[in-house]
Amino acid sequence: MNEASAGKRLCSLICLIGGALLTVFALIQDIIGSGLSARGAMLVIGVILMIIGLYYFPSQKYHRTFIHIIFLFPLLFAFAVTVIIPLVLGIGYSFTDWNGIRMTEFVGFSNYTKMFRQPSFVWSILITFLFVVVNMILVNLVAFLLALLCTNRLKGMGFFRASYFLPNLIGGIVLGYIWQFIFSDVVTKWTTALSGRSYSLLSDTNTAFACIIVVFIWQYAGYIMLIYITGLNTVPVETLEAAAIDGANPTQTLFNIKIPMIAPTITICTFLTLTSAFKQFDVNLALTNGTGSVADFMGTYLTNGTQMLALNIYNTAVVQNEYSFGEAKAVLFFIILACVSILQVRVSNSKEVEL
Numbered sequence: 001m002n003e004a005s006a007g008k009r010l011c012s013l014i015c016l017i018g019g020a021l022l023t024v025f026a027l028i029q030d031i032i033g034s035g036l037s038a039r040g041a042m043l044v045i046g047v048i049l050m051i052i053g054l055y056y057f058p059s060q061k062y063h064r065t066f067i068h069i070i071f072l073f074p075l076l077f078a079f080a081v082t083v084i085i086p087l088v089l090g091i092g093y094s095f096t097d098w099n100g101i102r103m104t105e106f107v108g109f110s111n112y113t114k115m116f117r118q119p120s121f122v123w124s125i126l127i128t129f130l131f132v133v134v135n136m137i138l139v140n141l142v143a144f145l146l147a148l149l150c151t152n153r154l155k156g157m158g159f160f161r162a163s164y165f166l167p168n169l170i171g172g173i174v175l176g177y178i179w180q181f182i183f184s185d186v187v188t189k190w191t192t193a194l195s196g197r198s199y200s201l202l203s204d205t206n207t208a209f210a211c212i213i214v215v216f217i218w219q220y221a222g223y224i225m226l227i228y229i230t231g232l233n234t235v236p237v238e239t240l241e242a243a244a245i246d247g248a249n250p251t252q253t254l255f256n257i258k259i260p261m262i263a264p265t266i267t268i269c270t271f272l273t274l275t276s277a278f279k280q281f282d283v284n285l286a287l288t289n290g291t292g293s294v295a296d297f298m299g300t301y302l303t304n305g306t307q308m309l310a311l312n313i314y315n316t317a318v319v320q321n322e323y324s325f326g327e328a329k330a331v332l333f334f335i336i337l338a339c340v341s342i343l344q345v346r347v348s349n350s351k352e353v354e355l
Protein backbone atom coordinates (compact mmCIF):
# COMPACT_ATOMS: atom_id res chain seq x y z
CA MET A 1 0.00 0.00 0.00
CA ASN A 2 2.84 2.38 0.88
CA GLU A 3 4.68 1.49 -2.33
CA ALA A 4 1.54 2.18 -4.38
CA SER A 5 1.05 5.48 -2.58
CA ALA A 6 4.68 6.40 -3.11
CA GLY A 7 4.44 5.54 -6.81
CA LYS A 8 1.27 7.58 -7.15
CA ARG A 9 2.90 10.51 -5.39
CA LEU A 10 5.95 10.28 -7.68
CA CYS A 11 3.76 10.28 -10.80
CA SER A 12 1.82 13.25 -9.49
CA LEU A 13 5.00 15.18 -8.76
CA ILE A 14 6.33 14.38 -12.23
CA CYS A 15 3.09 15.69 -13.79
CA LEU A 16 3.16 18.81 -11.62
CA ILE A 17 6.82 19.66 -12.26
CA GLY A 18 6.68 18.74 -15.93
CA GLY A 19 3.48 20.71 -16.46
CA ALA A 20 4.87 23.76 -14.66
CA LEU A 21 8.10 23.71 -16.66
CA LEU A 22 6.23 23.24 -19.93
CA THR A 23 3.84 26.09 -19.11
CA VAL A 24 6.62 28.49 -18.11
CA PHE A 25 8.63 27.60 -21.21
CA ALA A 26 5.63 28.21 -23.49
CA LEU A 27 4.91 31.58 -21.84
CA ILE A 28 8.54 32.65 -22.17
CA GLN A 29 8.55 31.71 -25.85
CA ASP A 30 5.40 33.77 -26.38
CA ILE A 31 6.73 36.82 -24.51
CA ILE A 32 10.03 36.93 -26.40
CA GLY A 33 8.19 36.48 -29.70
CA SER A 34 9.67 33.12 -30.60
CA GLY A 35 8.66 31.56 -33.87
CA LEU A 36 7.97 28.22 -32.19
CA SER A 37 4.58 27.21 -33.57
CA ALA A 38 3.86 24.58 -30.93
CA ARG A 39 3.97 26.94 -27.94
CA GLY A 40 0.15 27.07 -27.77
CA ALA A 41 -0.12 23.29 -27.60
CA MET A 42 2.72 23.20 -25.06
CA LEU A 43 0.85 25.67 -22.86
CA VAL A 44 -2.36 23.63 -22.95
CA ILE A 45 -0.53 20.34 -22.29
CA GLY A 46 1.39 21.92 -19.40
CA VAL A 47 -1.80 23.17 -17.75
CA ILE A 48 -3.50 19.79 -18.19
CA LEU A 49 -0.50 17.99 -16.65
CA MET A 50 -0.58 20.29 -13.61
CA ILE A 51 -4.30 19.67 -13.13
CA ILE A 52 -3.80 15.89 -13.37
CA GLY A 53 -0.92 16.07 -10.90
CA LEU A 54 -3.01 18.02 -8.40
CA TYR A 55 -6.04 15.77 -8.80
CA TYR A 56 -4.19 12.51 -8.22
CA PHE A 57 -1.84 13.79 -5.54
CA PRO A 58 -2.23 11.15 -2.74
CA SER A 59 -2.76 13.38 0.26
CA GLN A 60 -5.83 12.88 2.43
CA LYS A 61 -5.17 16.10 4.31
CA TYR A 62 -4.88 18.45 1.34
CA HIS A 63 -6.76 16.53 -1.38
CA ARG A 64 -10.01 18.50 -0.93
CA THR A 65 -8.02 21.75 -1.14
CA PHE A 66 -6.44 20.58 -4.39
CA ILE A 67 -9.88 19.77 -5.81
CA HIS A 68 -11.11 23.25 -4.87
CA ILE A 69 -8.09 24.77 -6.59
CA ILE A 70 -8.77 22.74 -9.74
CA PHE A 71 -12.36 23.95 -9.95
CA LEU A 72 -11.33 27.54 -9.25
CA PHE A 73 -8.46 27.42 -11.71
CA PRO A 74 -10.40 28.43 -14.87
CA LEU A 75 -11.75 31.55 -13.16
CA LEU A 76 -8.41 32.42 -11.56
CA PHE A 77 -6.57 31.80 -14.83
CA ALA A 78 -8.98 34.02 -16.78
CA PHE A 79 -8.67 36.75 -14.13
CA ALA A 80 -4.88 36.53 -14.23
CA VAL A 81 -4.72 36.63 -18.04
CA THR A 82 -7.19 39.50 -18.44
CA VAL A 83 -6.38 41.62 -15.36
CA ILE A 84 -3.26 40.73 -13.35
CA ILE A 85 -0.80 40.01 -16.15
CA PRO A 86 -1.84 43.04 -18.30
CA LEU A 87 -1.59 45.25 -15.19
CA VAL A 88 1.93 44.07 -14.40
CA LEU A 89 3.04 44.30 -18.04
CA GLY A 90 1.45 47.76 -18.36
CA ILE A 91 3.37 49.03 -15.33
CA GLY A 92 6.56 47.68 -16.86
CA TYR A 93 5.85 49.18 -20.29
CA SER A 94 5.21 52.60 -18.74
CA PHE A 95 8.94 52.85 -17.93
CA THR A 96 10.00 52.09 -21.53
CA ASP A 97 9.52 53.51 -25.03
CA TRP A 98 7.15 50.69 -26.04
CA ASN A 99 5.31 51.49 -29.28
CA GLY A 100 2.69 48.74 -29.08
CA ILE A 101 4.92 46.16 -30.77
CA ARG A 102 8.40 46.36 -29.30
CA MET A 103 10.52 48.45 -26.96
CA THR A 104 14.10 49.61 -27.52
CA GLU A 105 15.15 51.27 -24.27
CA PHE A 106 14.28 51.90 -20.64
CA VAL A 107 13.27 55.54 -20.13
CA GLY A 108 12.59 55.51 -16.39
CA PHE A 109 10.14 58.09 -15.05
CA SER A 110 10.27 60.34 -18.11
CA ASN A 111 6.74 59.34 -19.18
CA TYR A 112 5.42 60.21 -15.72
CA THR A 113 7.14 63.60 -15.59
CA LYS A 114 6.04 64.35 -19.14
CA MET A 115 2.35 63.84 -18.40
CA PHE A 116 2.28 66.50 -15.69
CA ARG A 117 3.83 69.00 -18.10
CA GLN A 118 0.99 68.34 -20.56
CA PRO A 119 -1.83 70.89 -19.94
CA SER A 120 -4.45 68.77 -21.72
CA PHE A 121 -3.83 65.85 -19.34
CA VAL A 122 -3.94 68.02 -16.21
CA TRP A 123 -7.20 69.54 -17.48
CA SER A 124 -8.63 66.05 -18.02
CA ILE A 125 -7.82 65.13 -14.42
CA LEU A 126 -9.52 68.28 -13.09
CA ILE A 127 -12.75 67.92 -15.05
CA THR A 128 -12.86 64.19 -14.26
CA PHE A 129 -12.78 64.93 -10.53
CA LEU A 130 -15.45 67.60 -11.02
CA PHE A 131 -17.56 65.15 -13.02
CA VAL A 132 -17.21 62.49 -10.30
CA VAL A 133 -18.18 64.82 -7.44
CA VAL A 134 -21.22 66.24 -9.24
CA ASN A 135 -22.46 62.83 -10.36
CA MET A 136 -21.93 61.15 -6.99
CA ILE A 137 -24.31 63.72 -5.51
CA LEU A 138 -26.87 64.02 -8.30
CA VAL A 139 -27.10 60.36 -9.36
CA ASN A 140 -27.60 59.16 -5.78
CA LEU A 141 -30.08 61.95 -5.04
CA VAL A 142 -32.17 61.28 -8.16
CA ALA A 143 -31.96 57.50 -7.69
CA PHE A 144 -33.00 57.73 -4.04
CA LEU A 145 -35.97 59.95 -4.86
CA LEU A 146 -37.03 57.54 -7.60
CA ALA A 147 -36.66 54.64 -5.16
CA LEU A 148 -38.93 56.40 -2.65
CA LEU A 149 -41.44 56.97 -5.41
CA CYS A 150 -41.30 53.36 -6.62
CA THR A 151 -41.72 51.87 -3.13
CA ASN A 152 -45.15 53.45 -2.68
CA ARG A 153 -48.10 51.11 -2.88
CA LEU A 154 -49.49 52.49 -6.12
CA LYS A 155 -50.66 50.74 -9.26
CA GLY A 156 -48.20 50.42 -12.13
CA MET A 157 -45.05 50.61 -9.99
CA GLY A 158 -43.53 47.69 -11.91
CA PHE A 159 -43.92 49.64 -15.17
CA PHE A 160 -42.26 52.73 -13.71
CA ARG A 161 -39.37 50.73 -12.27
CA ALA A 162 -38.74 49.12 -15.66
CA SER A 163 -39.02 52.49 -17.42
CA TYR A 164 -36.49 54.16 -15.13
CA PHE A 165 -34.08 51.23 -15.48
CA LEU A 166 -34.40 50.98 -19.28
CA PRO A 167 -31.76 53.64 -20.16
CA ASN A 168 -29.13 51.55 -18.37
CA LEU A 169 -29.68 48.77 -20.92
CA ILE A 170 -28.72 51.00 -23.84
CA GLY A 171 -25.05 50.95 -24.81
CA GLY A 172 -23.08 54.08 -24.02
CA ILE A 173 -22.05 54.69 -27.64
CA VAL A 174 -25.64 54.40 -28.90
CA LEU A 175 -26.84 56.53 -26.00
CA GLY A 176 -24.28 59.21 -26.80
CA TYR A 177 -25.32 59.46 -30.44
CA ILE A 178 -29.01 59.57 -29.50
CA TRP A 179 -28.44 62.48 -27.12
CA GLN A 180 -26.08 64.14 -29.59
CA PHE A 181 -29.00 64.27 -32.02
CA ILE A 182 -31.26 65.65 -29.28
CA PHE A 183 -28.84 68.37 -28.20
CA SER A 184 -27.65 69.30 -31.70
CA ASP A 185 -30.94 69.14 -33.62
CA VAL A 186 -34.00 69.03 -31.38
CA VAL A 187 -32.85 71.46 -28.67
CA THR A 188 -31.30 73.71 -31.32
CA LYS A 189 -34.74 74.27 -32.84
CA TRP A 190 -36.04 75.33 -29.43
CA THR A 191 -33.17 77.76 -28.87
CA THR A 192 -33.72 79.15 -32.36
CA ALA A 193 -37.42 79.70 -31.66
CA LEU A 194 -36.73 81.32 -28.28
CA SER A 195 -33.67 83.44 -29.00
CA GLY A 196 -33.83 83.83 -32.76
CA ARG A 197 -30.40 82.29 -33.36
CA SER A 198 -29.25 78.74 -33.88
CA TYR A 199 -27.28 77.54 -30.87
CA SER A 200 -26.16 74.01 -30.00
CA LEU A 201 -25.54 73.14 -26.38
CA LEU A 202 -22.58 71.01 -27.49
CA SER A 203 -20.81 73.96 -29.10
CA ASP A 204 -19.80 75.51 -25.78
CA THR A 205 -17.48 73.74 -23.33
CA ASN A 206 -19.51 74.54 -20.22
CA THR A 207 -22.89 73.53 -21.61
CA ALA A 208 -21.39 70.46 -23.33
CA PHE A 209 -19.93 69.31 -20.01
CA ALA A 210 -23.35 69.83 -18.40
CA CYS A 211 -24.90 67.74 -21.19
CA ILE A 212 -22.55 64.84 -20.40
CA ILE A 213 -23.62 65.03 -16.75
CA VAL A 214 -27.30 64.99 -17.74
CA VAL A 215 -26.83 61.93 -19.98
CA PHE A 216 -24.87 60.08 -17.29
CA ILE A 217 -27.59 60.75 -14.71
CA TRP A 218 -30.30 59.67 -17.14
CA GLN A 219 -28.44 56.45 -17.92
CA TYR A 220 -27.26 55.43 -14.46
CA ALA A 221 -29.91 56.67 -12.01
CA GLY A 222 -32.29 53.80 -12.83
CA TYR A 223 -29.68 51.18 -11.99
CA ILE A 224 -28.81 52.81 -8.66
CA MET A 225 -32.55 53.19 -8.01
CA LEU A 226 -33.02 49.40 -8.01
CA ILE A 227 -30.32 49.01 -5.35
CA TYR A 228 -31.98 51.67 -3.19
CA ILE A 229 -35.35 49.94 -3.65
CA THR A 230 -33.81 46.71 -2.39
CA GLY A 231 -32.39 48.52 0.64
CA LEU A 232 -35.68 50.29 1.44
CA ASN A 233 -37.57 47.00 1.21
CA THR A 234 -35.31 45.54 3.92
CA VAL A 235 -36.48 48.11 6.48
CA PRO A 236 -38.74 46.17 8.87
CA VAL A 237 -42.42 47.02 8.55
CA GLU A 238 -42.80 46.69 12.33
CA THR A 239 -40.29 49.51 12.85
CA LEU A 240 -42.18 51.81 10.47
CA GLU A 241 -45.48 50.97 12.13
CA ALA A 242 -44.04 51.65 15.57
CA ALA A 243 -42.75 55.03 14.35
CA ALA A 244 -46.18 55.88 12.96
CA ILE A 245 -47.84 54.94 16.26
CA ASP A 246 -45.37 57.17 18.12
CA GLY A 247 -46.43 60.08 15.92
CA ALA A 248 -43.46 60.33 13.56
CA ASN A 249 -44.28 62.15 10.32
CA PRO A 250 -42.94 60.93 6.92
CA THR A 251 -39.95 63.30 7.03
CA GLN A 252 -38.91 62.12 10.50
CA THR A 253 -39.37 58.49 9.47
CA LEU A 254 -37.19 59.03 6.40
CA PHE A 255 -34.26 60.77 8.11
CA ASN A 256 -34.34 58.99 11.48
CA ILE A 257 -35.26 55.44 10.46
CA LYS A 258 -35.01 54.66 6.75
CA ILE A 259 -31.75 56.41 5.89
CA PRO A 260 -29.79 55.11 8.93
CA MET A 261 -31.04 51.55 8.31
CA ILE A 262 -29.96 51.55 4.64
CA ALA A 263 -26.49 52.98 5.33
CA PRO A 264 -24.75 49.89 3.81
CA THR A 265 -26.85 50.36 0.67
CA ILE A 266 -25.77 54.00 0.47
CA THR A 267 -22.13 52.89 0.73
CA ILE A 268 -22.56 50.45 -2.15
CA CYS A 269 -24.35 53.01 -4.32
CA THR A 270 -21.80 55.75 -3.75
CA PHE A 271 -18.97 53.33 -4.52
CA LEU A 272 -20.61 52.18 -7.77
CA THR A 273 -21.35 55.75 -8.80
CA LEU A 274 -17.80 56.86 -8.05
CA THR A 275 -16.12 54.11 -10.04
CA SER A 276 -18.51 54.43 -12.97
CA ALA A 277 -18.09 58.20 -13.15
CA PHE A 278 -14.29 57.91 -13.02
CA LYS A 279 -14.31 55.39 -15.87
CA GLN A 280 -16.68 57.39 -18.07
CA PHE A 281 -15.60 56.84 -21.67
CA ASP A 282 -18.27 55.78 -24.17
CA VAL A 283 -20.76 58.62 -23.62
CA ASN A 284 -17.89 61.13 -23.57
CA LEU A 285 -16.60 59.73 -26.88
CA ALA A 286 -19.95 59.59 -28.67
CA LEU A 287 -21.43 62.85 -27.38
CA THR A 288 -18.54 65.33 -27.73
CA ASN A 289 -15.41 63.27 -28.50
CA GLY A 290 -13.71 65.42 -25.88
CA THR A 291 -13.86 68.59 -27.96
CA GLY A 292 -14.28 72.01 -26.45
CA SER A 293 -12.19 75.15 -26.20
CA VAL A 294 -10.45 76.44 -23.08
CA ALA A 295 -8.97 79.88 -23.65
CA ASP A 296 -6.07 79.87 -21.19
CA PHE A 297 -5.02 76.93 -19.03
CA MET A 298 -1.38 76.70 -17.90
CA GLY A 299 -0.63 79.27 -20.59
CA THR A 300 -2.05 77.10 -23.36
CA TYR A 301 -5.15 77.20 -25.55
CA LEU A 302 -6.85 73.80 -25.23
CA THR A 303 -9.20 72.10 -27.68
CA ASN A 304 -10.09 69.16 -25.41
CA GLY A 305 -12.35 71.01 -23.01
CA THR A 306 -14.69 68.04 -22.40
CA GLN A 307 -12.13 65.25 -22.66
CA MET A 308 -12.12 63.22 -19.45
CA LEU A 309 -9.34 61.01 -18.19
CA ALA A 310 -10.31 57.68 -19.77
CA LEU A 311 -10.78 59.29 -23.19
CA ASN A 312 -7.48 61.16 -22.84
CA ILE A 313 -5.66 57.88 -22.17
CA TYR A 314 -7.35 56.24 -25.17
CA ASN A 315 -6.44 59.11 -27.50
CA THR A 316 -2.84 59.13 -26.28
CA ALA A 317 -2.30 55.39 -26.76
CA VAL A 318 -4.49 54.50 -29.75
CA VAL A 319 -5.02 57.72 -31.72
CA GLN A 320 -1.60 59.31 -31.20
CA ASN A 321 0.20 55.92 -31.11
CA GLU A 322 2.12 56.76 -27.91
CA TYR A 323 1.53 53.47 -26.11
CA SER A 324 4.14 53.75 -23.36
CA PHE A 325 2.98 57.30 -22.56
CA GLY A 326 -0.62 56.07 -22.50
CA GLU A 327 0.40 53.21 -20.20
CA ALA A 328 1.96 55.69 -17.76
CA LYS A 329 -1.28 57.69 -17.73
CA ALA A 330 -3.28 54.49 -17.22
CA VAL A 331 -1.09 53.48 -14.25
CA LEU A 332 -1.66 56.88 -12.65
CA PHE A 333 -5.38 56.52 -13.36
CA PHE A 334 -5.38 53.12 -11.61
CA ILE A 335 -3.60 54.57 -8.56
CA ILE A 336 -6.02 57.51 -8.34
CA LEU A 337 -9.08 55.30 -8.69
CA ALA A 338 -7.81 52.79 -6.13
CA CYS A 339 -6.94 55.46 -3.55
CA VAL A 340 -10.20 57.37 -3.97
CA SER A 341 -12.27 54.16 -3.83
CA ILE A 342 -10.55 52.94 -0.65
CA LEU A 343 -10.95 56.37 0.96
CA GLN A 344 -14.63 56.53 0.02
CA VAL A 345 -15.36 53.06 1.42
CA ARG A 346 -13.55 53.86 4.69
CA VAL A 347 -15.42 57.14 5.13
CA SER A 348 -18.76 55.51 4.29
CA ASN A 349 -18.12 52.64 6.74
CA SER A 350 -17.31 55.13 9.51
CA LYS A 351 -20.56 56.98 8.74
CA GLU A 352 -22.43 53.67 8.96
CA VAL A 353 -21.11 53.16 12.49
CA GLU A 354 -22.20 56.70 13.47
CA LEU A 355 -25.69 56.14 12.04
